[in-house]
Amino acid sequence: xxxxxxxxxxxxxxxxxxxxxxxxxxxxxxxxxxxxxxxxxxxxxxxxxxxxxxxxxxxxxxxxxxxxxxxxxxxxxxxxxxxxxxxxxxxxxxxxxxxxxxxxxxxxxxxxxxxxxxxxxxxxxxxxxxxxxxxxxxxxxxxxxxxxxxxxxxxxxxxxxxxxxxxxxxxxxxxxxxxxxxxxxxxxxxxxxxxxxxxxxxxxxxxxxxxxxxxxxxxxxxxxxxxxxxxxxxxxxxxxxxxxxxxxxxxxxxxxxxxxxxxxxxxxxxxxxx
Amino acid sequence: xxxxxxxxxxxxxxxxxxxxxxxxxxxxxxxxxxxxxxxxxxxxxxxxxxxxxxxxxxxxxxxxxxxxxxxxxxxxxxxxxxxxxxxxxxxxxxxxxxxxxxxxxxxxxxxxxxxxxxxxxxxxxxxxxxxxxxxxxxxxxxxxxxxxxxxxxxxxxxxxxxxxxxxxxxxxxxxxxxxxxxxxxxxxxxxxxxxxxxxxxxxxxxxxxxxxxxxxxxxxxxxxxxxxxxxxxxxxxxxxxxxxxxxxxxxxxxxxxxxxxxxxxxxxxxxxxxxxxxxxxxxxxxxxxxxxxxxx
Amino acid sequence: xxxxxxxxxxxxxxxxxxxxxxxxxxxxxxxxxxxxxxxxxxxxxxxxxxxxxxxxxxxxxxxxxxxxxxxxxxxxxxxxxxxxxxxxxxxxxxxxxxxxxxxxxxxxxxxxxxxxxxxxxxxxxxxxxxxxxxxxxxxxxxxxxxxxxxxxxxxxxxxxxxxxxxxxxxxxxxxxxxxxxxxxxxxxxxxxxxxxxxxxxxxxxxxxxxxxxxxxxxxxxxxxxxxxxxxxxxxxxxxxxxxxxxxxxxxxxxxxxxxxxxxxxxxxxxxxxxxxxxxxxxxxxxxxxxxxxxxxxxxx
Numbered sequence: 001x002x003x004x005x006x007x008x009x010x011x012x013x014x015x016x017x018x019x020x021x022x023x024x025x026x027x028x029x030x031x032x033x034x035x036x037x038x039x040x041x042x043x044x045x046x047x048x049x050x051x052x053x054x055x056x057x058x059x060x061x062x063x064x065x066x067x068x069x070x071x072x073x074x075x076x077x078x079x080x081x082x083x084x085x086x087x088x089x090x091x092x093x094x095x096x097x098x099x100x101x102x103x104x105x106x107x108x109x110x111x112x113x114x115x116x117x118x119x120x121x122x123x124x125x126x127x128x129x130x131x132x133x134x135x136x137x138x139x140x141x142x143x144x145x146x147x148x149x150x151x152x153x154x155x156x157x158x159x160x161x162x163x164x165x166x167x168x169x170x171x172x173x174x175x176x177x178x179x180x181x182x183x184x185x186x187x188x189x190x191x192x193x194x195x196x197x198x199x200x201x202x203x204x205x206x207x208x209x210x211x212x213x214x215x216x217x218x219x220x221x222x223x224x225x226x227x228x229x230x231x232x233x234x235x236x237x238x239x240x241x242x243x244x245x246x247x248x249x250x251x252x253x254x255x256x257x258x259x260x261x262x263x264x265x266x267x268x269x270x271x272x273x274x
Numbered sequence: 275x276x277x278x279x280x281x282x283x284x285x286x287x288x289x290x291x292x293x294x295x296x297x298x299x300x301x302x303x304x305x306x307x308x309x310x311x312x313x314x315x316x317x318x319x320x321x322x323x324x325x326x327x328x329x330x331x332x333x334x335x336x337x338x339x340x341x342x343x344x345x346x347x348x349x350x351x352x353x354x355x356x357x358x359x360x361x362x363x364x365x366x367x368x369x370x371x372x373x374x375x376x377x378x379x380x381x382x383x384x385x386x387x388x389x390x391x392x393x394x395x396x397x398x399x400x401x402x403x404x405x406x407x408x409x410x411x412x413x414x415x416x417x418x419x420x421x422x423x424x425x426x427x428x429x430x431x432x433x434x435x436x437x438x439x440x441x442x443x444x445x446x447x448x449x450x451x452x453x454x455x456x457x458x459x460x461x462x463x464x465x466x467x468x469x470x471x472x473x474x475x476x477x478x479x480x481x482x483x484x485x486x487x488x489x490x491x492x493x494x495x496x497x498x499x500x501x502x503x504x505x506x507x508x509x510x511x512x513x514x515x516x517x518x519x520x521x522x523x524x525x526x527x528x529x530x531x532x533x534x535x536x537x538x539x540x541x542x543x544x545x546x547x548x549x550x551x552x553x554x555x556x557x558x559x560x561x562x563x564x565x566x567x568x569x570x
Numbered sequence: 571x572x573x574x575x576x577x578x579x580x581x582x583x584x585x586x587x588x589x590x591x592x593x594x595x596x597x598x599x600x601x602x603x604x605x606x607x608x609x610x611x612x613x614x615x616x617x618x619x620x621x622x623x624x625x626x627x628x629x630x631x632x633x634x635x636x637x638x639x640x641x642x643x644x645x646x647x648x649x650x651x652x653x654x655x656x657x658x659x660x661x662x663x664x665x666x667x668x669x670x671x672x673x674x675x676x677x678x679x680x681x682x683x684x685x686x687x688x689x690x691x692x693x694x695x696x697x698x699x700x701x702x703x704x705x706x707x708x709x710x711x712x713x714x715x716x717x718x719x720x721x722x723x724x725x726x727x728x729x730x731x732x733x734x735x736x737x738x739x740x741x742x743x744x745x746x747x748x749x750x751x752x753x754x755x756x757x758x759x760x761x762x763x764x765x766x767x768x769x770x771x772x773x774x775x776x777x778x779x780x781x782x783x784x785x786x787x788x789x790x791x792x793x794x795x796x797x798x799x800x801x802x803x804x805x806x807x808x809x810x811x812x813x814x815x816x817x818x819x820x821x822x823x824x825x826x827x828x829x830x831x832x833x834x835x836x837x838x839x840x841x842x843x844x845x846x847x848x849x850x851x852x853x854x855x856x857x858x859x860x861x862x863x864x865x866x867x868x869x870x
Contacts, residue, residue, distance in 0.1 A: 042460035043431075055768060077773075084770030097761035101783035111769045161765070180316040180487070185531040186544045207461065214533040214542050237535055251465040253490035255532055257514040261494050262469045 005201045006031040006054060006087075006169055011063035013046075013053050023049045025225045026063065031169065034199040038212035038233070040248070041222035047205045050222070051171045054203065055087055056080055067169070085115045088162040092174040094154030098146035104157055105142030108132075108164055115165055131160045135190060152183035156190065163194055169201045176211065188215055209252055213237055221245050278304035278344075279449055279481040280328065285341030286564075287323060287332070287505075297323055297336060299506040299560055305449070310475060310482040312496030312513065314489060316528075320505035321485045325451050327351070328483065329368060330358045346448065364394045367442040369471075371454040373434035377426040384422035387441050394445055409444040410437070413470055432463035436470065443474045450475070452484045456491060468495050489532055493517055501525050504557050523549050595863045602859035608852040616668040623662035624648060627819045631657030636835040654824075654838045655831055663819040664841050670813070670820045671849060673731065674804040678738035679796040685739065686746025687789055693747070694754025695777045705751070708744045716741045720803075724812045734813050738800050746792060753788045757781045787864045794857025798850035805846055821846050 008029040014022040024046045031037045041047040052058045054065060056072060064073045072083060091097035098107055108128045109121065118124035129139050135156045146154055155175060162170050172191065176184040192215055195202050206212055212219055212233070219236050221229040221244065229242040240246045250265045287298040298320050305311040313321045326332045328343055328350065343350040346365065350358065370376040378386060387409070388402035397405060403422070410418035413436040426434055435455065442450055452471065456464040472495050475482050486492050492499060492513065499516045501509040501524065509522040520526045527549050533541035596602050615622060625648070637646045637653040639660075645652065651660040693704040720737040727733040757763065758781060766776045807813045808822030821842040828839030 042462065057764060057767060081770050084768065087768075089765065089768045091761045091765065093761060097765050099762040099766075099780055099784070102780075110771075114770060161769075165769075181489075181528065181531045182316065182545050185533075185542045188533075188542050189544060208533075209461075210533040210535045210541070213535040213538050233538070247462060249535065251462045252535060253465070253468075253488070253494045254534055254536065255489035255493045255517055255529060257493055257517065262465070262472055265465075266469065 003033050004030050005033045005035075005068060006203075007066045008050075008054060009064050009066075011050065011053050011065070012061045013049050013058055014061055015058075022061070023225050024053065024060070027222075027225070027227055029054070029203075029220060029227070031201045031203055033168070033201055034195070035218065036195060036202040036204060036216045038216035038219040039203060039205045039222060040207065040209055040212050040219060042207060042248075044224065045222040046225040047222050048173060049225075051089075051173050051203065051205050055089060055171055056083075085165045086168045087171070088165060088167040088169070089171045089173065090155075090158045090162045090175045092177055094151065094158050095146065097158060098154060100146055102145075103142060104144050104146065104149075107157065108142070108161055111161065111165055117165065128160075128164065131164045134194075135160045136186075150183075151179055152187060155179065155183075155187050159187070159190060159194070163198065163200075166198065167200070169203070170195075171203045171205070173205045174207070177207070184211070191215070209237075209248060221248070278306045279309075279346070280305040280483065281342075281344035282324065282328075283342045283344060285324065285327065285338065285343065287320075287327070287336055287338045289335060290337055291335040296561060297505050298327075298338075298341075299504070299557070300341065300564070301500075301502070301505065301507055302341075303500045303507065303510065305481045305483055307481060308475070308479045309498065310472070310484055310496045312492035312499040313483060313485045313502060314487065314492050314499055315502035316487055318504075319502040321487075321502055322453065323505075324502075325368075325453050325483065325485050328449075328451060329362060329366065330355075363390055363447075364445060365447050366449045366451065367445055367447040369435075369439055369442045369450060369452040369455045372458050373431055373438055374426075374458070376438055377434060379426050381425075382422070383424055383426065383429075383437055387422070387437065387444070390441060390445055405444065406440075409440040412443075412474070413437075413440045415440075430463075431459055432467065435459060435463075435467055439467070439470060439474065443478060443480065446478060447480060449481045449483065452482055454486055455484075457486070457488070464491070471495060489517070489528060501528070503553065506557060506560060524553055596860070599859045599863055601855050602863065605852045605856035605859060608848065609856060612668050612672055612849060612852075615665050616672045619666045619669060623659075623665040624650070625659035625662045627658060627662040627666040628817060629658060633657065636831070638835070639837050651841050652835065652837045654827060654835065660824075660838060660841050663824060664821070664845050666819045667821045667824065667842060667845065670731065670808075670818060671801045671804060671846075674734055674738065675797040675800050675849075675853070678735040678742075678800045678804075679793055681735070681739045682742040682796060682800075683746050683789065683793045686743035687750045687785075689743070690747040690750030691754050691777060691782065691785070694751040695758055695773075695781065701751075704747065708747050712744050720807065721812065724807070729812055729815070731814050734804050734807050737807070738803055742796060742799065745796070746789075749792055750785060750789060753785045754781060757784045787861045790864065791857045791861035794853045794860070798853040801846065801849055801853070805842075 008027065011024050011027045012022055013024040014020045027046070027050055029050065039047045039050060049058065053060050056065070056075065060073065064071055066072065067083065067087065072080070075083070105125070105128065108131065109124045112118050112124040112127055113121065118127050125142070128142060132139055132141055137153060137156050137160070141149070141157070146157070149157070158175070176187055179187060188211065194200065204212065204216055216233055218231065219233050220227055221236070221242065223244055229236060229240065229245045236245060237249065240249060247265060253261070281304045283302055284300045285298050285302070286296065286300050289295045289297050301320070301324060303311065303313070313324060315321050323332065323336060327338060330350065332338065338351060345361070350361070353361070384403060384406060387406040388399065391397045391402040391405055392399065406422060407418040410421055415421050415433070415436055421429065421433065421437065429437070439455070455471065456467050459467060468491065471482070474480070484492060484496055496513050498511065499513050500507055501516065501522065503524050508524045509516055509520060516525060517529070520529060527545040530543035531541065531545065631653070634646060634649070634653050634657045635655055637649050638644050639652040640650050649659050649661070651664070654660055654663070689704050693701040719741055723737045723740065724733045727736060763776060763780055766780050804813060804820070805822030805825065808820040809826045811826070813820055813822060824842035825839060828835070828842065831838050
């Protein structure tokens, strides 16, 4: 089995003042080197918060996060800096995750220079050209702004930004939710290729179980801030141990006619959502 | 075979803003009595434009250049604003996409629901309120009084959508346009809502034009499908046939790109360049042959 | 540096030609061109007033008092807009008046903007006790009646341009602070700020390189609005005699004099009023046009 890279134990996160309701109630998660783990849940499940806690963007009220064996839970910004290069993120809405006032070139070159991956601006530019080639964008994109690109192109920029620093771990937070199915296919293919080429550990947050089944080896099912089920995709989808997981899988409409689908599970849902 | 409820005939439209770029290319489709017809396509295909055309709310920068929308023996496009207003809300109703923005945040639910009933069905305030409560029960809301007294922000997304569905079907319209009604919902709530729409539709014999980008969703509730790409109909037919044995390469590509949890090694197929080229050629050929003199 | 393997994914669609650069967009907007042209004219008039004005604005000629503008009966050649009660050339006085008005517009509005925006940025981005402190300060500050405060300041500092400018800055910085704080808070929620944190940029860098450029359109709109306000405030203060000494011609002072002559010599009131109006409109239109051209969201 893959050696553990990122391990979270007993994460408790709540927003707001002391005594505010918790968003995560003691969550465990592990992602191995080169492994793709799916984190699935409906709205309010806490999956986005979990992602942010892993990256140190929110401080947990309790629990630990360890990266490559070191406890990184309580690091301050300065100590966390070298870690930043190794843990990156791709966002859901490429429109708001790319600064509208910066050119794509600037968005990609500055991180390279910040982490000393190139000696000067010229070398950084060359590196960025290489990444753009890899994600299938024209080199002229460096001079463009995000609003000049299509949704799929913007998401490729998001991917480029996440991988240009050659991280060990990437968090993908609902990255294909707003895309057409054909663009989604392209973006996910690209992500799969990159994760295998670079031996990346990938935590893939999504509400779409079919997408997760297609690209993840393991899946973690979340509900109301807790992990309800966890395991290899093959096993979880074939024989879900939790009723909730079963309900989620059952609710996915496959693109084929199935007259009994609508009626199936009605009583289970009514009980669960009462 | 009785006459269809809705008959869109060779509808074409252009965008005035992009220099006359075609948005709809001679789209024809018909929705029979009691039929749920799926209008499926990716974003920008023109499905929303068609829905808006039926509802008479096309934005100013879009111009219909030819075609007709037949409803109950009349062409909706040729009705005056006053005549159209009489038809909308009464015979044609809308279930909108985003329940969060479709409801007025500063008015209670009972006020918003009774508006239509009083205006379109001439009910008194008291009668409308009673009817609204009954409608909420029909959409399986357990505590209609509480919901009626609530403001939209106090309800969940699924609850809001049920209210909107109740409001749409409550007017006993002949045709309901459902514009991506489950896109903003969680998948379990989506299933409940789809079940609800189908149940109401069967009970009242309503025809439904169901607009969606999701092939899985239309597979479960629609009797027939129209597949749209760049404003042009690519394929049309019974749902089972279109999905099980698609004839057009676009439909096939769409199906191939959809991931399926039961077939993990399939899906996520990007559309091959040959298919993209063929599609472009098809559209270009259509545009070239459609250069006809504008009718006065 | 390791080499990136070429993409195996199919080539993406063309991006299309780049849209116009900011400058090209600006020169194509009639609002911006017209308004900035007018402001430019005002600046030239202010700077080169002594060269452009036909007469000495202070020169009195009681024999030629209350002369109507050109085209009316009784007009005198050389006095295009006529003369006032002391025989001074109205046109020259209006031209010299631009000096005071523009100085106040640029300096007062500029300083209020600088102080207010800086505090707003810090309050909006840093939050916590800094935000509480600054916000409470703004709340208390705004509770003082502005007119009273201006008069108080002028009384303490003595009448003159410096007190007018101080009064405007002291009162109006709060407007900038509030608006910029809200705008900053909005931008700080955006994913591109989270992305910058993930990449490891330091907090000050994030504020000034990521957030600030997105706050600039609102800032510019507010600044030009403030310039218009500053000009009017100066006119009000010189109307009540609290601005510069009566030797220097100001539009407000001319309005005060013209008010008393409105039946005999209406042009003495009309000319500075028209100048004031046109200037404020120009500043507002300029701000509107700039904000629209600079903000990619508004443009679409």
